[in-house]
Every structure is written in C-alpha cells, then in structure tokens.
Amino acid sequence: MKTAEITLDKDYRISLIDKRLYGSFIEHMGRAVYNGIYEKGHRTADSMGFRRDVSDLVKEIDVPIVRYPGGNFVSGYNWEDGIGPVEQRPRRLELAWNSIETNEVGINEFAQWAKLVGTEVMLAVNLGTRGVDAARNLVEYCNHPSGTYWSDLRISHGVKEPHKVKVWCLGNEMDGSWQIGTKTAEEYGRIACEAAKVMKWVDPSIELVACGSSSNHMPTFPQWEATVLEHTYEYVDYISLHRYLGNTDNDLGEYLAQSVDMDEFIKSVIATCDYVKAKKRSKKTINLSFDEWNTSQSCRINYDKKPEPWMIAPPLAEGLYNLEDALVVGCMIITLIKHADRVKIGCLAQLVNVLGPIMTQNGGPSWRQTIFYPYMHASRYGRGIALDIKVNAPMYETKAFGDVPFIEAAAVLDEEASEITIFAVNRNQDEALALKGNLNGFEGYKVKEHIVLDSKDPKAVNSAEHPDTVVPHTVEIVHEDDIITVLPKLSWNVIRLQRV
Ligand code: AHR
Numbered sequence: 001m002k003t004a005e006i007t008l009d010k011d012y013r014i015s016l017i018d019k020r021l022y023g024s025f026i027e028h029m030g031r032a033v034y035n036g037i038y039e040k041g042h043r044t045a046d047s048m049g050f051r052r053d054v055s056d057l058v059k060e061i062d063v064p065i066v067r068y069p070g071g072n073f074v075s076g077y078n079w080e081d082g083i084g085p086v087e088q089r090p091r092r093l094e095l096a097w098n099s100i101e102t103n104e105v106g107i108n109e110f111a112q113w114a115k116l117v118g119t120e121v122m123l124a125v126n127l128g129t130r131g132v133d134a135a136r137n138l139v140e141y142c143n144h145p146s147g148t149y150w151s152d153l154r155i156s157h158g159v160k161e162p163h164k165v166k167v168w169c170l171g172n173e174m175d176g177s178w179q180i181g182t183k184t185a186e187e188y189g190r191i192a193c194e195a196a197k198v199m200k201w202v203d204p205s206i207e208l209v210a211c212g213s214s215s216n217h218m219p220t221f222p223q224w225e226a227t228v229l230e231h232t233y234e235y236v237d238y239i240s241l242h243r244y245l246g247n248t249d250n251d252l253g254e255y256l257a258q259s260v261d262m263d264e265f266i267k268s269v270i271a272t273c274d275y276v277k278a279k280k281r282s283k284k285t286i287n288l289s290f291d292e293w294n295t296s297q298s299c300r301i302n303y304d305k306k307p308e309p310w311m312i313a314p315p316l317a318e319g320l321y322n323l324e325d326a327l328v329v330g331c332m333i334i335t336l337i338k339h340a341d342r343v344k345i346g347c348l349a350q351l352v353n354v355l356g357p358i359m360t361q362n363g364g365p366s367w368r369q370t371i372f373y374p375y376m377h378a379s380r381y382g383r384g385i386a387l388d389i390k391v392n393a394p395m396y397e398t399k400a401f402g403d404v405p406f407i408e409a410a411a412v413l414d415e416e417a418s419e420i421t422i423f424a425v426n427r428n429q430d431e432a433l434a435l436k437g438n439l440n441g442f443e444g445y446k447v448k449e450h451i452v453l454d455s456k457d458p459k460a461v462n463s464a465e466h467p468d469t470v471v472p473h474t475v476e477i478v479h480e481d482d483i484i485t486v487l488p489k490l491s492w493n494v495i496r497l498q499r500v
Pocket of ligand 1: 027029070071072073172173292349350
C-alpha cells in the first residue's frame with residue numbers, strides 16, 4: 001500500500017479558528033424558508049410553524065451563524081414587509097427567483113428560529129433597490145434597545161429585547177448582472193461606504209461585510225475588491241467571497257481538485273486586501289467572510305428552465321448530493337480551516353433544500369444529504385486551533401491544476417481536551433493510502449476514533465426513501481509503528497487523537 005505522510009508541530013499554529021467559520025445560509029429562495037425550516041400544518045411544526053424535525057438536524061450540526069435573508073433575494077427586499085401582524089403583510093412579486101413572497105416569515109420570526117436552534121443571525125441589507133436609509137432603520141429596529149421610532153415599533157411587535165445582530169452584509173453579489181440593482185465597483189463602493197458609516201453610527205458594535213466578487217471567475221475580479229475596499233476600508237471588517245464548484249466535465253479527478261482553485265481565490269483576496277492596506281498606510285487588517293460556498297453539482301440553477309412563474313416556494317436548486325459531492329465539500333471545508341488566520345466567517349450555502357445538506361418533503365420527512373456529514377464533522381470536531389499541517393502525498397495529474405496531491409488535510413487542536421482532529425480526503429479513486437504521522441511535540445497522542453464516509457458506489461445518494469445509504473462509520477484503529485491509520489479510496493476521514 002502506498003503511504004502519505006503528515007507532519008504537525010505543537011509550535012506551528014495557523015490561528016484560533018473563529019467558530020463562525022462553520023456557519024450557513026438561509027435565503028428566501030425556493031423551499032429554504034417556506035416548506036424548509038417553516039411549514040405550518042406539518043406534523044412536527046411548533047406553534048410558530050417551524051418544523052421540529054428540521055430544527056433537530058440543524059442542532060445536530062451545531063451551526064454557529066446563519067446568513068439571512070439573501071442572497072439575490074435581498075436586493076429587492078423591503079424588510080418592513082416582514083414585520084408586524086402577519087395577516088397584514090403584503091404579498092410581493094419576488095423578482096430574483098420569479099416567485100411570490102408571502103412575508104409570513106420576517107426578521108422577528110427568523111430571529112426566533114435562530115434562538116431555537118442555538119445560532120446567531122447574520123443579516124444582509126438591500127443595496128440593490130434601496131440604500132442608506134433602509135439599512136440604518138433596520139439596524140435601529142433590530143439592535144436599538146428602546147425609546148426611538150424603530151426600536152419602539154419592534155417592541156410593539158412583541159419583541160422587547162433587541163436582536164443584537166452583530167454581523168451585517170452590505171448587499172449581495174453587487175457585481176453580477178443577475179442582481180437587482182447591479183453596480184459598478186465605484187457605484188457600489190460609494191453606497192457601501194455611506195451605508196456602513198451610518199449603520200455603525202446607529203450601533204458601533206456591529207461588524208460589516210463588503211461584497212467581494214461573486215466568484216474569482218468574474219471578469220472584474222480582483223479589481224472589484226481593490227476598488228470597493230479603497231472606498232470602504234475605514235468602515236468594514238470583512239470582504240465576502242462566494243464560490244460554487246461543479247463536475248461540469250464529468251471528470252471526477254478534476255472535480256475533486258477544484259478546491260485548489262478555492263485556495264488560490266482566498267490567497268488572491270488576502271493579497272488584494274493587504275495591497276489596499278499598504279496603499280492606505282493602514283494598521284487595520286480586513287478579514288474574509290466566505291459567506292457562500294458549496295458544490296452546486298446536483299443542484300445547478302437552470303436559468304433557462306425556470307419553474308412556473310409566481311409560485312410560492314417552488315423547488316429551486318434542489319437535488320440529491322452523492323458521495324463525490326461530499327468529498328468536494330470536505331476538501332472545501334479543509335481549505336477554509338487552512339486559512340483560519342484570515343477567513344473568519346464561512347457559510348455553507350445553503351442549509352435546507354436549496355443546495356442543502358438537509359432536505360425535506362412537503363408534508364413528509366426530512367433527511368441528511370451526503371454533504372451533511374463533512375459539514376457536521378467539521379463544525380463539531382473542528383473548534384480550536386488550526387495547526388499548520390504539512391502533507392507529503394503521492395500526486396496525480398490534472399488538466400486544470402497540474403499535479404495535485406491525493407490527500408487534502410487539515411488539523412485542529414483542542415488544547416483544553418488535549419485532542420487533535422485531522423480531517424482528510426483521499427482523492428485516490430483506485431487505492432487506499434496508509435497515513436504516517438510525525439507529531440512533533442505531541443508525544444502521547446494516540447488515535448481514539450477514525451470516522452469514515454465512503455461508499456462502494458461514488459454516485460450513491462441519500463433520499464427520502466433511503467436516507468441512510470451513505471452514512472459515516474468508524475473503522476478499526478491501526479497500531480503499527482508510525483502509521484496512524486489507513487484512508488480508504490475516495491473517502492472523507494475524521495481522525496481523532498487524544499493524549500493518553
Ligand atoms: O445560493 C444561491 C444564490 O447563489 C444566491 O442567492 C446568490 O447570492 C448566489 O448567486
């Protein structure tokens with residue numbers, strides 16, 4: 001059996017991981033909100049209409065933060081439509097997704113759901129059709145304690161305590177022609193700066209995310225980031241990154257290697273932020289919010305084949321993820337962990353139904369997709385200090401990225417529990433690989449558990465009828481000299497070591 005080698009050193013640390021790296025995203029799109037987290041009349045619905053079976057799955061992941069309410073949706077959204085008595089809320093044509101928005105769920109309901117599942121809300125403001133005024137009013141409505149028009153209006157809606165929303169996105173994908181109210185970098189930079197300034201005047205404790213490019217494949221990338229930051233540097237804390245991968249050429253080797261592109265994307269954005277920092281002679285560092293990431297392989301949005309227009313909660317960007325997709329999600333989350341010194345927020349897009357790790361049937365069951373598992377494992381076992389892991393693994397050749405190692409890996413140290421978790425994907429389609437470990441300074445650490453997600457059939461999926469086709473299992477621990485364990489071919493691995 002071929003071997004791969006990893007080296008860790010107790011003194012080589014990347015950074016303490018911000019737990020918000022394991023966040024997610026819920027948009028008013030398709031069946032994410034309506035018939036996703038919320039379905040009045042469902043047998044598991046609580047008094048508010050939130051599905052308990054879905055909330056339980058969200059809690060199982062332990063999602064630390066959820067971005068809301070969009071996405072493309074937010075660029076046409078009047079947040080005031082979603083407050084006050086539900087029966088008086090307007091129905092609107094929702095132009096981002098060609099649907100009807102009933103506004104049954106708005107900021108107060110969503111904040112209540114967030115409390116229920118133990119997560120923090122990350123709110124986006126509309127800088128497409130609206131601007132500074134609506135943004136500052138929303139901050140006042142959500143975060144000001146009382147005694148002003150908007151805060152007292154919130155109280156009159158039955159919400160005494162402010163929501164204390166900490167992180168705010170200044171619009172969404174404003175560089176994209178598909179966005180309602182698309183802008184040039186100059187136009188966006190100016191409005192984002194003014195909105196940011198005034199939002200922080202209302203609540204100086206908030207953190208702000210400026211829109212970066214919709215992906216590194218946009219023609220305006222990375223000049224967009226440079227221009228936007230030149231305008232907003234003083235007021236913002238993060239710049240956003242979005243990236244969806246896909247097996248467009250039906251070539252698994254290429255597909256599995258695409259996290260290399262995500263890695264390059266992160267490095268380029270860091271370089272651009274630091275270029276503007278140098279240009280401005282600033283002491284402040286802008287961090288990264290990777291607030292939309294996933295593979296969209298099985299959920300590609302087909303803009304030519306839109307569903308019937310003006311439906312409520314039409315199924316959009318839904319599909320069943322297979323094992324291959326789960327491995328790609330694993331590689332993506334490993335890439336985020338490896339950049340934990342600069343990527344502070346990450347949002348798997350999205351959480352339920354729309355590109356979701358959690359799926360539901362209207363009136364029926366909910367289940368875990370294959371991609372649920374790497375995401376849940378990272379969120380549960382990936383809290384602590386990201387270690388600077390060195391991987392020496394056999395390589396394979398790709399068309400797009402040259403030679404790529406078969407093993408993608410990251411390591412996280414939980415100092416308090418004296419535990420190290422290694423996350424690893426074996427991209428090898430034919431062979432298992434033995435994993436050797438040099439654990440410098442971690443004497444006495446031994447493998448206590450090795451969890452594997454793999455499948456005889458890489459195209460296998462979980463469905464409503466067969467929810468447990470691809471599920472993680474533990475494997476026997478190898479105790480042979482410096483071999484830590486064996487990574488099965490095409491597998492996601494969580495190797496948990498503890499000091500004995
Ligand atoms: O997550 C689906 C959509 O993808 C979001 O609305 C948008 O921001 C991105 O293009």
